[in-house]
Amino acid sequence: MTSFYPVKCPHRRQGSVIEWLIPMTAEIKHGDIVLEARGITKRYPGLVANDNIDFEIRAGEIHAILGENGAGKTTLMSILFGLVRADEGEIHVFGKKVNFRSPLDAIDLGIGMVHQSRKLISAHSVLENILLGHPQAGSILNFKKAAEEVGHLCDRYGYKLDLNARVWHLSEGEKQMVEILKALYRGAKILIMDEPTSALAPPETKKLLKTIQIMTRDELAIVPFITHKLPIVLSISQRVTVLRRGKVVARLNTADVTEQRLAVEMVGREVIFELERDVVEKGKPILQVENLSAHDEKGIHSVKDISFSVHEGEIFGIAGVSGNGQQTLAEVLAGLRKAAGGRVLLDGLDVTQTSSLDRWKKGIGYIPSEQRAVGSIGDFSLVENMLMSYYYDDAFSKWGFIDFQKTRRFTEELIAEYGVATPNADVNARNLSGGNLQKLILARVLSRKPRLIIANLPTQGLDVGAMEFVQNKLLEARKSGAGILLISEDLDEVMALSDRVAPMYEGEFMGILPGETADRETVGAWMAGLKQKAVEQ
């Protein structure tokens, strides 16, 4: 590996990390090219993931890389961080050609990565996480010195953090900050951030944006990789490189572009941001929840005294950052978890104590958030997966024997109707892409014509096309008179689909707002807990 002065540690265990961190910033001038990719190409069987990609990142800029799922972002990111090797092309860091064998090489050269799925050890303290794997940590850890130095970093970027707290006590935004601090403390000059705002509540997002803006003053280069959140791209980055199908399709200065333009570049066609919502007459209540309380698997009281109802022809949206009790609530309503108190009424009948199967038979359809872990069995064929909602149906089994021919025909019809891309109905579910698998699960649930649909994060991780499909299917079900409980972490989605919105924070509804009149800021602030519990319903 080529060694390079500014980011090479002077000597192990000598001096303070801060001492060499600060003078280093003097070496790099604003606008210097710190990272340059030339002709990066990566082929996988049957697919060119990255096709001759060029771009350069300058010191002190925030340079977003924008693209849909499958546009080659992940591959590019892995190449820049040394996880994957490019087939062709060169990477230059601080003007020198580099050849990464592993992420360690990238880290040593000053590239830091902030992962979307946090790469932190939750049982350890913040400081332990930051020190883990640090080349200058020494054999006996000097927690005091490290705390001082990391504390300086925090002060510098205007962030407050308890360094001795266990990571599992922290909020999503704080965890992300720990990852950033860890990268900076190891001397990162270029920060690659994978979907930096995806798990954050709006106020936390604001805080993050402020922090990284201060960082650019120290001539750090920040490279966020972003899929959906176009307003974020516009509000923070100076430049944006748009990827589509593995190629760079546009290099833009964000000052000159609009959200629509970005969307067109990213998707390759006009995107309708407004979903078509027909006016549907709200019918009688299907689901009534009265003073429901429940505990999650860690025994935490995560649903606290919640009351609401869902009516025919209505989408009731629950907006919230993950981990505020939505998962527990969905599981209790689906009969997968016991309620600790309160009642659940379905069409006026008390179903609080009944089994899941009983609820399916009474007309609840459940779309779980974990497609692969809960929504499907990976090693089962699509036909067998379809049976999971039909095995108890007399039309498909007699005397305990399953009519496989009939199920297969039925599955094939649904595959055609929902446009699931698969060679046949006998492939295993694990071979489907996320979008196709979700379509299959949707087909399985909706084909039973449920009266109430519990959709838990139905579009999470899907690309724009599949997302639109799922949302339209939910709207279709609404039109045909079903009641829908939509749980989502995507504020735009909840706002676009719901007739009523309930922001959820720490196991409680902060209030219930009518969909048409609720404004984004209010819902965003409420789901971050920035409001005393509302009185109005």
Next chain:
Amino acid sequence: MWEFWVRSLNASTIFTVAALGEIIGQRAGILNVGVEGVMLFGATISFMVAKTTGSYLLGFLAGIAVGALIGLLHAFFSITLGGDQVVNGMGIWILGFGLTAYIGYPFTGPLGLPRIPTIAGLSPFFIFSVLLAVLMWFFLFKTNMGLKLRSVGENPSVAEVSGINVARTRYLSVIFSGMLMGLAGSIYALDYNPVWNYNFLMGWGFIALALVFFAMWNPLILLGGSILFGVLWQVSLNPEALLPNVFSRYIWRTFPFVITIAVLVMMSTRWFSSRWGAAKPEALGLPYEKD
């Protein structure tokens, strides 16, 4: 009375050393339920070597070496091959049980060497075990290597992106873990009870295994747990010394095992895991595959 307490502390030494071995393996994420097997190997081999050569030193070294060897075997199976650690651990126990009974049979009987000197009856290994526990605590919580080791047991993929060689760290800790278990067996056979007999460990390895959970993977808590079980064991052997005429001695004999089972049952309850679950290394028993 003094003799009763001294015997208890001497017994606790063996629990401490074996359980410290298990702690270091489990902290790195590798479960070895075959502690008893490794100890039987260590005890029998060290006894054989010491009796043949007449040297305690060679005996202890042989016991540690055979422990390291079985540790290596367990590491290869659970890390390189990614096998089921419980199954392999049971294999080690059965192998240790059967093979040591076979190879040790000709050596049945007392060791026939002068006893290792004691301090008023207290074995020097007791002091050694206390020091070892304190050192182990310092190593795990205050050193860089200890942090790496714990990280590997908590979340190997995070450790990997932080630049830690997961396989190497786990190998080293499992081998060291085997060495301590082998040493514990040797202390039993050469110092605590220097008379070889068929299955003469009588389940002490399993008690050590339970103690690891009991101590919540903390060497200092372990020290207390070991002493408690050392006392319990002595009471079970000789209840008249402490509590005359309470139960039949046969009921006393079951106590250490009944408590072991009770502790393990309690630890597997939801109540426990919701309150103390964070202490358990998250990746314990799970093979790690790079993605």
